[in-house]
Amino acid sequence: MERRILRTECPDAKGLIAGITGTCFKYQYNIIKNDQFSTFDDSRFFMRTELEGDFSTADSFIEELRHVIPDGGICKLMPIQRKKVLVLVTKEAHVLGDLLIKSYAGALPIDIVGVIGNYDKLEDLTRKFDIPFVTVSHEGLSREEHEARMLEAISRFEFDYVVLAKYMRILTPNFVNSFPNGSLINIHHSFLPAFIGAKPYQQAFNRGVKIIGATAHFVTNDLDEGPIIAQDVIKVNHNYSAESMAKAGRDVERQVLVRALSRVVDGKVFIHGNKTVVF
Amino acid sequence: MERRILRTECPDAKGLIAGITGTCFKYQYNIIKNDQFSTFDDSRFFMRTELEGDFSTADSFIEELRHVIPDGGICKLMPIQRKKVLVLVTKEAHVLGDLLIKSYAGALPIDIVGVIGNYDKLEDLTRKFDIPFVTVSHEGLSREEHEARMLEAISRFEFDYVVLAKYMRILTPNFVNSFPNGSLINIHHSFLPAFIGAKPYQQAFNRGVKIIGATAHFVTNDLDEGPIIAQDVIKVNHNYSAESMAKAGRDVERQVLVRALSRVVDGKVFIHGNKTVVF
Amino acid sequence: MERRILRTECPDAKGLIAGITGTCFKYQYNIIKNDQFSTFDDSRFFMRTELEGDFSTADSFIEELRHVIPDGGICKLMPIQRKKVLVLVTKEAHVLGDLLIKSYAGALPIDIVGVIGNYDKLEDLTRKFDIPFVTVSHEGLSREEHEARMLEAISRFEFDYVVLAKYMRILTPNFVNSFPNGSLINIHHSFLPAFIGAKPYQQAFNRGVKIIGATAHFVTNDLDEGPIIAQDVIKVNHNYSAESMAKAGRDVERQVLVRALSRVVDGKVFIHGNKTVVF
Amino acid sequence: MERRILRTECPDAKGLIAGITGTCFKYQYNIIKNDQFSTFDDSRFFMRTELEGDFSTADSFIEELRHVIPDGGICKLMPIQRKKVLVLVTKEAHVLGDLLIKSYAGALPIDIVGVIGNYDKLEDLTRKFDIPFVTVSHEGLSREEHEARMLEAISRFEFDYVVLAKYMRILTPNFVNSFPNGSLINIHHSFLPAFIGAKPYQQAFNRGVKIIGATAHFVTNDLDEGPIIAQDVIKVNHNYSAESMAKAGRDVERQVLVRALSRVVDGKVFIHGNKTVVF
Structure with a gap:
């Protein structure tokens, strides 16, 4: 089982956490740690999710996430390495x-x-x-x-x-x-x-x-x-x-x-x- | 729009965050702030979710959540008051x-x-x-x-x-x-x-x-x-x-x-x- | 036995601590606590001395101190009170x-x-x-x-x-x-x-x-x-x-x-x- | 001009600071920094004095200090070195x-x-x-x-x-x-x-x-x-x-x-x- 960091950044919207964590669950990525924040002034949403799972399906996971988050959003899966x-x-x-x-x-x-x-x-x-x-x-x-x-x-x-x-x-x-x-x-x-x-x-x-x-x-x-x-x-x-x-x-x-x-x-x-x- | 605190405590399980935040979304409760933690030694899951919404449907929301979390879990909706x-x-x-x-x-x-x-x-x-x-x-x-x-x-x-x-x-x-x-x-x-x-x-x-x-x-x-x-x-x-x-x-x-x-x-x-x- | 605070401020000079504490000793004022400092840039000397003794002779003590410290110096005996x-x-x-x-x-x-x-x-x-x-x-x-x-x-x-x-x-x-x-x-x-x-x-x-x-x-x-x-x-x-x-x-x-x-x-x-x- | 640290430790007594700093002054050792403390419970006196001067006369200085401090006291002149x-x-x-x-x-x-x-x-x-x-x-x-x-x-x-x-x-x-x-x-x-x-x-x-x-x-x-x-x-x-x-x-x-x-x-x-x- 490998670990990776999912970094998401996009305009805030209702159901974002549910959408993102639901997609993680669908791909059987276990959430080890999750932090998110939405800014006060311009409602920008940031989330860092530490995942554990089999990342051979990472490409389609990210592709699917892109449809979950609003336009103009970014989501990246970062390996844990030096x-x-x-x-x-x-x-x-x-x-x-x-x-x-x-x-x-x-x-x-x-x-x-x-x-x-x-x-x-x-x-x-x-x-x-x-x-x-x-x-x-x-x-x-x-x-x-x-x-x-x-x-x-x-x-x-x-x-x-x-x-x-x-x-x-x-x-x-x-x-x-x-x-x-x-x-x-x-x-x-x-x-x-x-x-x-x-x-x-x-x-x-x-x-x-x-x-x-x-x-x-x-x-x-x-x-x-x-x-x-x-x-x-x-x-x-x-x-x-x-x-x-x-x-x-x-x-x-x-x-x-x-x-x-x-x-x-x-x-x-x-x-x-x-x-x-x-x- | 009212604010309440959802406090969840249960044995950890895959898909918990997705399940709980998905239920919040279904009831149109917006998540203002969310914190969760799973203990190192005995995998006990704790989550505090600050929600905003119309809580006239709170009873069925809690009822539905009880089916999302494992047996032996507790979830409570706490009013924000002195x-x-x-x-x-x-x-x-x-x-x-x-x-x-x-x-x-x-x-x-x-x-x-x-x-x-x-x-x-x-x-x-x-x-x-x-x-x-x-x-x-x-x-x-x-x-x-x-x-x-x-x-x-x-x-x-x-x-x-x-x-x-x-x-x-x-x-x-x-x-x-x-x-x-x-x-x-x-x-x-x-x-x-x-x-x-x-x-x-x-x-x-x-x-x-x-x-x-x-x-x-x-x-x-x-x-x-x-x-x-x-x-x-x-x-x-x-x-x-x-x-x-x-x-x-x-x-x-x-x-x-x-x-x-x-x-x-x-x-x-x-x-x-x-x-x-x-x- | 009463306590008072002696506050001294003057241009720095050799023998100041010896001169001031010697005068305290002469008047049988016991030094409970003493702090002094000389500034880096302009060699100004500051000293705070917590004294215990009989202060019926305080006036002549201060008079004598005025001859110990350089011209332009100040020394004051402050009562300890609200x-x-x-x-x-x-x-x-x-x-x-x-x-x-x-x-x-x-x-x-x-x-x-x-x-x-x-x-x-x-x-x-x-x-x-x-x-x-x-x-x-x-x-x-x-x-x-x-x-x-x-x-x-x-x-x-x-x-x-x-x-x-x-x-x-x-x-x-x-x-x-x-x-x-x-x-x-x-x-x-x-x-x-x-x-x-x-x-x-x-x-x-x-x-x-x-x-x-x-x-x-x-x-x-x-x-x-x-x-x-x-x-x-x-x-x-x-x-x-x-x-x-x-x-x-x-x-x-x-x-x-x-x-x-x-x-x-x-x-x-x-x-x-x-x-x-x-x- | 050399710098040394004078460390004094002895039973507390009236006039100690005056006696020690007076001896420093007599030997033309300038006091750069001075700290002293007397313990609450057993009235033990400690003093650290940073001195500047010509220490060719250090031996007689220490000899003279030994008569200033009470029996059972220690005073040492420490060079400033690695x-x-x-x-x-x-x-x-x-x-x-x-x-x-x-x-x-x-x-x-x-x-x-x-x-x-x-x-x-x-x-x-x-x-x-x-x-x-x-x-x-x-x-x-x-x-x-x-x-x-x-x-x-x-x-x-x-x-x-x-x-x-x-x-x-x-x-x-x-x-x-x-x-x-x-x-x-x-x-x-x-x-x-x-x-x-x-x-x-x-x-x-x-x-x-x-x-x-x-x-x-x-x-x-x-x-x-x-x-x-x-x-x-x-x-x-x-x-x-x-x-x-x-x-x-x-x-x-x-x-x-x-x-x-x-x-x-x-x-x-x-x-x-x-x-x-x-x-």
């Missing part, structure tokens, strides 16, 4: 290190297919895990030239997701548009929408906040404005300098990114405009 | 005070029908809100005599739930058995199962823990061992004496109780042996 | 209700001397606790006229602090300047600096954040930009509408305000520019 | 992996001098970081024989602390007594004192708790009863099996251990009976 992840970095080791260990130890169902940095600082760490590292220096290059080289380096890898693991470069629309929507994930070192932009810990220190945080989000062409997947915070106080906030924040950054990534690769995240539904 | 709560107290004001304010301000859909204390200390506070207060002193009485008087006082009220809001008396099996299972809710001032029994904050201080907590649970005849509904904690450190732990703990106690109670009155809590399923 | 608090409200009961209960039950060392609202909605609740309530309606009045009437009403009370307990009016500089710096405390229903301004829960819903929060701060003439005293957050998800975010947020609002207020009345908060030091 | 840590493991990679990354990346001021396991499962991971790994299998050996071999292997390393990073063996008093008090640190996979002993996650699942946690503590000859250094928790619900609790708990385990270890190596932890003071 996803391929490409990681972009600059100099900070903590997020990459956590991904490497978690992938190595089987704590996160991802294979890191490669790491690309605009510095070579994390090459040594990456290679310990027998993962290719490519340095694409930005020095002396225009943003466009550097991105062209990055895209060339990226094109050498096959991947499901690209994770910006503290990749400290501003991205142009052209770069972002080179990736399918929902495949580019960033960890931002602030509790968005507070402290958008550069040096958020310095901004937080200057403002005298008592809590700092991190935000994992899909990257879109609105800088730091893509759909938020996960956020978390830690408490700080007057004893924290901007530097010690940054140090304390690192632990939140990697936790939030890992939590977001594990939900994404598990098919639990749906994008809805500039928001997410996370089951 | 619940009647009787509160038992001793001397501490914080939990009762929070319930009074939240009931008064409409933040919790409960009506407090009365408060009974083994001291009269909270009579003044209770009467400010025009709620009857009965003092049933335990002084000079055996436990059995006192409980008999308590039960007599309790019998004068009509209620859905009895909340022990820091009622600091040990209950006999006879007392507990006087109430339907799931109608007696206690707030225990420790993070169960740590520090069962008397003076948990003193125990926590003596042990030097760095976190203290509170637990809301249904009362059964296993002392402090009933099904846990909600728990929460706060951090403490060496600066806390047993007394300041107790003071800090009060805020967690009332929050945990209110969270538990709001889930219970909303039909979100199912009892399963010594555990709960909380949607 | 503070007088005036509360301003609009229509929401939860923050006021919590203050009333906590003051009544002795959980917060404050006496609420009065409540002033621009609606009369909370008069009934306030009077239950035998506290005067004054309604100063803003209807048909300019902002300036309304504030003039508010200030007149406020002037009838004697108080140490004014707490804006969900007082939903924008304040003019003239109004703010009528109070000593550090005596006007507001609870803002967002995690500042995110969602400054109106309808922060609607803003949070629109942005799709996964965490919402509240901020207690001193009021200055920078709207929502005064020194932050305390902040806290709770997690939300796609199931929350703007309304249910607001409801969930209320519990954080009152907790954060109570935490801030209890620190302030305990002499634990120092203002330093647009920030606070909270011991 | 500590040597030996790690014991069984099969789980997450805690070790985190220590390796944090040590490698400079996020924790420790050098891991070696790793010893009763299985060889983590040898590959350890050697990636060029750190020696020794396997000391327990198979076919009595507990005493195995411990004798462990102690022999341990004796080959020079270290400040031994960290039990999910070393799943019960220790005999003889083994524990081979290490100085305060040098053996364990991470226990439950929120002590709940679920002492084997399989805490299974116990937590069986009890139906809504929160699970982890505890870092010094090891003494009371099993799971040594002084607690740090604890933290995460929320769980009915969706968690014992296995998924264990998986979720791993993140808390490593965070709690790292937090505890970073405090210990920073001289911030004092042992007081079966408790700790953590500045």
